[in-house]
Amino acid sequence: MTINDYVLLGLVQYGLPVLFGVVLMASLGAPLPATLLLLTAGAFVAEGDLNLWWVFGMGTSAAVLGDHLGYSIGRWGSQHLVEQFSHWGGGASRIEQAQAAARRWGGIGIFLSRWLLTPIGPVVNLTSGIARYSLPAFFCFDVVGEMMWVGSYVTLGRLFSDQVQDLSGVLGNLTWVIVGVATMALLGWLLLRQKPAPVPEPATALTSIARPGDEM
């Protein structure tokens, strides 16, 4: 049996506590099949085995709690982590730039990484905390995004309850395709932005420049 089978077995046997625990851990970055779990929970809602509002409430609460734990680790957890980030990122000035970028673009990034670019969600939580993004704003974008994520996946599971595994395969892989395309766009932009390496000029030219007062 795979990890997916164990998680789904837990859902069938124990119901909502397993849903809450798995979604919480996945929001913190654990490699657990939260998407498949929500779709399957939707299928069990269609069967009448689980209550829609309990699934929606527990799923959203777990995701929001996990996101805020990730944010808290970044913001208050470890000064060492921030120093490392500062070191990798290029020093204190880069951190200030990152904070300015987070203030400007953080909201849309947090919102999209809740339901569309879900694989980068845990990283966005951590970096939002490190960049000291406003906690009330993080909370608002997070709650709206997670409600969309849980609501849409549970609804899809209800509608296509006889094809949950293939639906999960489509959505899970498409999410990675979107992340890949976004990363390719970023790398392409960095490549285009980078100036070509300067070609060293001949020594004679350098000596002529080195003499001040020479006429051109």
Place this chain on the structure above:
Amino acid sequence: MIYRYRRPLLIVALIMVSLFTVNFAVRAFHHGRRFRERTDEPIQPWMNVPYISRAYRVPPQVVAAAIGLTPQQRDRRPLQEIAREQGRTAETLIAEIMAAIQRERAAHPPPPVAPPQAEQPPPNHSSSPPGVQP
């Protein structure tokens, strides 16, 4: 030092991310085709009787009876738990359920899908019997 190799590193990263993206796109397409064709999901030990019944579009009584459960009661336990209680393996139960589903489908085949309506050929006036309007 890293700035010297920045451009080659970016190109290598771009190639790797492209391969990664194509791989996931192919997998998404494969699952999408199965989804569109409504291919049966393989039965797993975590599934319960109502779930299998819905996934295979057969009455729950057929699935329950196949593994020796009372068809009247709605049993929500996973196959793994039922198998443990019966002292058998989940694989044995899955094989019995699959056989029962095939028998049920053979006895009650789904209604055939109507072929798309072909365009009617234009009526041949010369061959119409006299007095019959085409």
